[in-house]
Amino acid sequence: MISIHNIAKRYRTDEVETTALNGLSLEVKPGEFVAIMGPSGCGKSTLLNILGLLDEADGGQFLLDGIDVSRYNENRRAELRMEKIGFVFQNFNLIDELTVYENVELPLLYNGIKAGERKKRVEYVLDKVQIMHRRNHYPTQLSGGQQQRVAVARAVINQPAIILADEPTGNLDSQNGNEVMQLLTELNESGTTIVMVTHSEHDARFSHRIVRMLDGQTVAESVLV
């Protein structure tokens, strides 16, 4: 599903050059749930952004479903994102001006789905994440847990093959956090590949495999059963 080889990423400011990823390689199989862990600044989020086609690597190879996407332009990357990838962010990143329903509907609009189909799918997903009763509320009117459930609903609405989650429970209390992890597990069980960056050992245990990073490289892997 995902195959990266020798990926490098450096950030430059006027005076300092920081290496975020240093020749990192990683394979993720279809249907796998991978957790990426490591201390702050080790390059986890950078890796996730590159996997999500939000950022470009400076070197190395990135194959998505066997196709090299490392040199795709922004438009093709946007298409791929829409088609294959769903994002869940630590700070939810919902659009404040849109209601719950409209936030979830948005990817379908970009995908050119017809109104009737949109309604069906949005309602189905909202029901699945148990937020249907809040469909006409604005994000600021929801609790953190509710907001993240909306974000998950939005991430899955296009039925992506991959969900990339960046510390999805980072801003949630343990109960809400568990609910979100449960949701991700269910998605994975239904076939969605998940790559999740987390600080939480507890959350990581929901995955099949934990990849540990340090200074832009993978340093250890453990497979959970």
Add this chain to the structure above:
Amino acid sequence: MLKSYLKIALRGLVKHRVYSLINISGLAVGMAVALLIGLLIHYEFSYNRFLSGYDQSYQIYVNESVEGAIESSNAVPLPVANALRNNIPGIRYVAECDWMQRHGLMVGEQKLYLSGASVGGDFLKIFRFPLLQGHAETALSDPYSIILTARTARALFGDEDPMGKSVRYDNRFDLQVTGVMGNIPSNSSFYFQYLVPFSLYEQSAGWVRASRTQWENYSFQIYAALDPNASREQVSSRIRDLIQDNSEGKVNFEPELGLYPFKDWHLYNEFENGQPSGGYIDYLQMFGLIGLLVLILACINFTNLATARSEKRAKEVGVRKAIGSKRKHLVTQFLVESFLITSLAAVLSLILVYAILPFFNDLANVRIQFPLDQPLFWIVLLVYTTLTALMAGSRPAWYLSSFQAVKVLKGKITTGRGTSRGRKILVLLQFSSSIALIIGTMVIYRQINYVQQRPVGYDQERLMMTRMTDDLNDNYQVLRNEMLQSGVVESVAWGSSPITSIFSRIEVEHWPGKTGDTPAGGIAFIRVTEDYFNTLGIQLLQGRNFHPDWQSDSTSLIINRAAADRFGLEDPVNQTITLQGGDQGTIVGLVEDALMISPYDPVVPTVFAHGQWGASMLYRLRPEVNTQQAIATLSVLFNRHNPTFPYEYEFVDDTYAQKFRLEVLVGKLAAIFAALAIFVSCLGLFGLATYLAEQRRKEIGIRKVLGASLSQIWLLLSREFIGLILLSCIIAVPIALYFIQRWLAQYTYRIDIGPGEFIIAGLGAVLITLITISFQAIRAGRERPVESLRVE
């Protein structure tokens, strides 16, 4: 998708009310100004173009070389008409015309004194004013016929059918109404209220009949229509030398005829080098430029506010990109928003223009109608709105959509130095143009004021004029005595020109000390009574006034100072000069210059002669009498001695003030537009200051924790803007200077540009800026630090 864009845009509008208000009101003002100026330009361009065949119609004009310069005039010799008719291919119709002066029309007890034209039979074929009754072909065939406009017909006959009825003309002729034409629209260069046949003019005035063969008598207007396939250039070259070819003997000043297109009469009313080259069109261009400028200033507000608050939109852009939005989607979204805001502003601007149009019409002396019923107007409005939306929204759309998802989602958006510099440049553009407009307005006002203060050389106080008729000339002495006896008038005189105009110009062929053999052209020639100078208060500098008995003084002349300068005569009294046609006269007196034509130009050299027949009666009311009572008394006297005309009068100071009409209008409009420009610019600055204060809220909180005072915070936030405004002043100066000098160059009598306007405009701009931004700076400075630091 569009629905989703509109939805989010509307919600954003409601959520950020202040921002929306600034944007919409600024754009609405900008759009209203541009719309109003657009309507004005459209109206002015519609002049004379409402008649079918307007583009084939011309006036014949003549260029003469006078002392190295080409002077153009529409007064041409009468034989030109027949020469054009008979000898020039390409000319289809020709019509002679008089100067469209006022005449008395009387039906029963109803007396009117209205402007009308004596025109050749083909006039209505050249200018195809439609007739409501009668036939254009034949209506003017009989010398004793008259065509009335509907308004004149109604004023004379009420609801009766005027056709075939009789109108007493100048109390001399009974004319039969042979046609009724529609009223002349306001956007017409013609203003006549009726037409009478030129043949009547010829029959009734011997000098007109005699003029038929006089190639040197420039006293008529002639119009022509060309064949549809003839070009102006071809025909112009055929008629150019018509006068020189037909004149016998020596012709002075090398007269050349030309064709002055009917469609250009209004806009290109000034001649340069013998060609219509400019005039009112220059002002329209200036206003067009100002309209565009104010619109651009308003668009800059939109652009600047949108990029300044880009942080607020950054997250949304990031999220949209993360879930698959392409850049074009985002560009479309932001342009839709811009279109929505611009559309709201357009609606508001329509309401604004609708509300102020009546006042604007009065102010600008135009009759613009809001063309709300014309589909074309709405199409133009849609295009206008779309272009405005693109102008205002394209930079923000491009900028906002360029955010990288990964950066903005990490909260690392940097509204980089680039955009901040871009904003500063746009603010510079706004304020330098506003300041330049303010400087320009002040200069216009100072110039008007300067010229209005110019000594006119005579006393306008309580001075009145009445145009003389045959009856008034015949009964002048009796009327004058009765006026003086009535006690309301202190002196009475007449002249062959009113004091605010010059009806007749001559050449002076010889004077003592003349070098070369070219006569002095363009000398004003005015016949006056012996009370003329005394009545007007024109000072006698040398010599004597005319004797009361004009016959004993028939070869005496009085000249003004400008004429003495023109002839180079230091002691003109007792010198002899030779006028056009060989008449000699002796200068008996020298008088002070009196300003009769343009207050912006030098006084015209003038020769006064003693005469018997006047065109304008001039009389001064006694200082102690009540004006209304005086007019009532005079009305009785004039009605007695001029029974077929209503008593009409002008106050000289009012008529003189008319000479400033265009300049005063330009000044008023410039002032209004400059005020709106600065208002729109300040609105933008206010919005910008609000966002920058908000952006630096945390910084201000920390500074306050560290002990910064309110004034230090104020200075922190204001410093940058004041620098910008000062820089704007520096940029504005050369721009303003360039346009001002060009504008002033057209006036001989003009102000010198000093630093005054520049300093006042600069200080004013800085003051307005300080007031605008201080509101935000002080608010930010007074906030308790705990509020701003809690944001984290």
